Amino acid sequence: MTLELNKVTPQIDHMGHVLAGRAAHQGRVLPAAQALLHAFAEAQGELCLVAESEPGQRLRCASPGDERLDGAYPTPALPDKVTIVAADGSQIYPDRHGIAFYYAINIGSIVFRHGSAQAPEVSTEPKLCYTDDELYPGGAPVSGDLVGAERTLAEMRALAQVTLAEPDGGPPRLALGDGPLLIWLQRADLPQGRQERILADYLDCLDRLRIGGATVSGFVSRPHSAEVVALLYLAQLEPSARQQVKSLAETEYRGLTDRALFSDLNPGERSALFVRGTAANLDFRDRGHTVYFFYLNTGLDLARVEVPEWIARDPKRLDLAHAAVYDQCRCNNGYPYVLTRADELAVILGEEREALEGMIMQALARHDLALPELSRKAQQKQAARWRRRR
Numbered sequence: 268m269t270l271e272l273n274k275v276t277p278q279i280d281h282m283g284h285v286l287a288g289r290a291a292h293q294g295r296v297l298p299a300a301q302a303l304l305h306a307f308a309e310a311q312g313e314l315c316l317v318a319e320s321e322p323g324q325r326l327r328c329a330s331p332g333d334e335r336l337d338g339a340y341p342t343p344a345l346p347d348k349v350t351i352v353a354a355d356g357s358q359i360y361p362d363r364h365g366i367a368f369y370y371a372i373n374i375g376s377i378v379f380r381h382g383s384a385q386a387p388e389v390s391t392e393p394k395l396c397y398t399d400d401e402l403y404p405g406g407a408p409v410s411g412d413l414v415g416a417e418r419t420l421a422e423m424r425a426l427a428q429v430t431l432a433e434p435d436g437g438p439p440r441l442a443l444g445d446g447p448l449l450i451w452l453q454r455a456d457l458p459q460g461r462q463e464r465i466l467a468d469y470l471d472c473l474d475r476l477r478i479g480g481a482t483v484s485g486f487v488s489r490p491h492s493a494e495v496v497a498l499l500y501l502a503q504l505e506p507s508a509r510q511q512v513k514s515l516a517e518t519e520y521r522g523l524t525d526r527a528l529f530s531d532l533n534p535g536e537r538s539a540l541f542v543r544g545t546a547a548n549l550d551f552r553d554r555g556h557t558v559y560f561f562y563l564n565t566g567l568d569l570a571r572v573e574v575p576e577w578i579a580r581d582p583k584r585l586d587l588a589h590a591a592v593y594d595q596c597r598c599n600n601g602y603p604y605v606l607t608r609a610d611e612l613a614v615i616l617g618e619e620r621e622a623l624e625g626m627i628m629q630a631l632a633r634h635d636l637a638l639p640e641l642s643r644k645a646q647q648k649q650a651a652r653w654r655r656r657r
Contacts, residue, residue, distance in 0.1 A: 289522055292521075292522065293522055293523050293527060296519055296520055296523055297523065297527055297528070297530075300496055300499060300500075300520060300523060300527075300528055301528060301531070303499040303500075303502070303503055304336055304337045304495075304499060304528060305337050306503075307336060307499060307502055308335050308336045308337040308338075309335060309336075310502075311331045311332075311333065311336075313502065314330070314331045314336075314498060314502055315330050315331065317498060317501050317502045317509075318330040318331075318498055318542075318544055320501075320509065321510075322501055322509040322510060322512055323497075323498065323501055323509075323544070324544070324546075325512075325513070326497040326500075326501065326512065326514070326515055327494055327497065327544045327545050328494055328495075328497045328498040328501060328544045329494035329495050329497075329498050329541040329542060329543060329544045329560075330498075330541065330542040330544060331498075331539070331541060331542075332539060332540035332541055332542065332559060332579065333540070334539040334540055335539060336539050337539070338538070338539045339531075339532055339533065339536045339537075339538070340536060340537045340538075340539075340561075340589070341535060341536055342535035342536070342537075342589065342590055342593050343586035343587075343589055343590045344590065345381070345587075345590040345591060345594050346382075346438065346439060346587070346590075347382045348380070348381060348382035348383060348437075348438035349380075349381040349382065349438050349439055349440075349441060349587070349591055350378065350379070350380050350381070350430075350433050350437065350438050350439070350440045350441070351378075351379045351380075351381060351440075351441045351443060351591055351595065351605050352376065352377070352378050352379075352426060352429050352430040352433070352440065352441070352442050352443065352605070353376065353377050353379070353426075353442075353443045353444070353445070353603065353605035353606050353608070353609040354374055354375065354376040354377075354422045354423075354425040354426045354429065354442075354444065354445075354609055355374070355375055355422060355444075355445045355606060355609035355610045355612070355613045356372060356373060356374045356375070356418040356419075356421055356422045356425075356613050357372075357373050357418075357610075357613045357614050357615050358370060358371060358372050358373070358414050358415070358418050358615070359371040359615055359620055359623075360411050360414055361402065361408070361409050361411075361414070363408070365624070366624055366627065366628060367397070367624075367627055367631075368397075368402060368408075369395060369396060369397040369402070369627075370396045370401075370402075370409065370414050371393065371394065371395050371396065371615070371623070372393070372394050372396070372414070372417060372418045372421050373391060373392070373393045373394075373613050373614075373615050374391065374392045374393075374394075374418075374421050374422060374425045374613060375389070375390075375391050375608075375609045375610065375611065375612025375613030375614075376389070376390050376391075376392070376425045376426070376429045376609060376612070377389045377605050377608045377609050377612065378429060378433070379604070379605050379608075380438070381438075381591070381594070382438070383438075387605075387608065389608065389612055390429075390612075391612050391613070392421075392425060394421070396409075396417075404457070404458050404460075404461045405458030405460070405461070407458075410457070412457060413457050413461065416450065416451075416452060416457060416462075416465050417465065419446075419450050419469070420450070420465050420468055420469050422444060422445075423444065423450075423469050423472045423473075424468070424472055426442040426443075426444055426472070426476075426483070427442070427472040427473075427475050427476050429442075430442040430476065430479070430481050430483075431475060431476070431479045431481065435479065435480060439482065439584075439587055440480075440481045440482065441481070441482045441483070441484065441587060441588060441591045441592075442476060442481050442482070442483040442484070443483075443484050443485075443486060443591075443592065443595075443603060443605060443606065444483075444484070444485045444486070445485075445486060445606045445609065445610070446485055446486070446487060447485050447487055447558075447573055448483070448484075448485040448551075448556075448558050448573040448574070448575065449543065449545065449547045449548065449551065449558055449573075450465070450466065450469050450547070451547060452465060452466055452547070466550055470550070470551070470554045470556060473551075473554070473556045473575060474554070477555075477556075477575070477577050482574075482578055482584040482587050482588050483574065483575060483578065484572055484573065484574050484578070484588045484592060485572070485573040485574075486570060486571075486572055486573075486592060486603055486606060487570060487571040487572070487573065488568070488570050488602060489526070489568060489569075489570070490524070490525065490526055490562075490569075490570065490571040491524055491526070492524065492525055492571070493515055493520075493523060493524050493525055494525060494541065494543065494544050495525045495528060495541055496515065496520055496523050496524065496525055496528055497515050497520075498544075499528075500512075500515065500518060500520050525562060525571070526562065526569045526571075529562040529569060530569065532562065532563075532564040532569065533564060534564050534565075534566040534597075535563075535564060535566070535593050535597075536563075536564050537561045537562065537563045537564075537572070537589050538561050538562040538563075539561065540559050540560070540561050540579050540585075541559065541560055541561070542557060542558070542559055542560075543557075543558045543559070543560060543573070551575070552576075555575075555576060555577065556575040556576060556577070557575065557576040558573050558574070558575060558576075559573070559574050559575070559576060559578075559579035560572060560573045560574070561589075563589070563592065563593060563596075565593065565596035565597070565601040565602070566593075566596060566597050566601050567596075567600060567601030568601050570596070570601075572588065572589070572592055574588055
């Protein structure tokens with residue numbers, strides 16, 4: 268054993284002390300934050316100005332929608348028949364110490380026809396990436412950030428393709444993704460041209476879903492964001508004092524999340540709609556896909572559900588997203604069943620990766636290439652780990 272647990276015992280004990288202190292602090296400030304939610308419940312115009320101000324953008328404050336901020340909206344009736352499509356992905360990251368420099372993305376998708384008594388339809392779409400353009404974008408080796416962005420794009424492509432393959436005149440269709448609807452390219456180590464292409468392709472998928480009449484949502488389990496908390500904290504300050512706030516972590520509301528703020532929602536209830544307050548939302552706004560969100564009590568936890576503006580402003584499709592997501596969570600311990608299945612389909616197991624690399628070595632041999640070796644570093648690590656297992 269190389270992790271000597273007796274040496275981290277004091278750290279673990281101190282960790283428990285820190286977490287207990289954090290929970291106690293959040294319990295003390297939560298009532299004040301919830302009081303602000305009630306106090307500003309109908310001050311949408313004032314709060315929009317706060318969110319759009321320089322301090323509001325710095326703290327990534329959410330903007331309010333048109334609903335009362337402290338409203339609790341019960342689960343709408345779910346139509347007798349609904350087609351729910353989900354997609355999820357996994358990847359093998361490039362490894363310069365491996366037998367070959369490549370990466371792989373595997374997308375799993377499921378079509379669940381609620382009310383039809385039909386078995387779900389499932390499929391997978393694997394892709395091996397090995398061309399110079401894929402491995403050396405802009406002349407530099409591909410990064411893990413780029414692989415993640417390409418996987419997110421592939422998930423949205425699968426959602427659009429599978430959802431729109433369902434008949435337009437049939438039951439209403441919900442395309443459900445795992446995670447935020449926003450694609451985080453600004454933080455990724457990507458060449459500018461590749462960023463622009465991925466973003467354009469991603470937004471094209473949302474365009475197709477909108478034109479095709481589908482509903483689309485992103486499901487964020489156990490969110491840690493504090494965009495509404497930050498908005499309320501700034502709103503109760505004088506304008507001059509707001510300029511002094513550099514981060515919510517420097518205030519008495521440090522560590523307080525939106526999930527805690529809306530913890531009094533009952534099972535099936537959602538919060539009011541808010542607009543995501545990140546810079547990434549600007550690109551989506553320009554194409555008419557501004558991302559809204561609400562918090563949903565799934566029965567066992569609070570999740571954040573994200574929808575584009577054209578869903579947020581359509582009461583019928585917003586109700587569909589609310590009802591269908593809750594129904595999926597209610598029958599699967601607080602997490603959508605279709606996302607659980609999509610993940611099962613997408614995940615690449617260790618033995619599958621070993622089989623893939625064996626096939627790659629066979630392909631190299633068929634083309635009269637010298638059989639590759641692991642790098643010396645990888646060989647030594649492999650040998651050392653084998654000795655430990657023995």
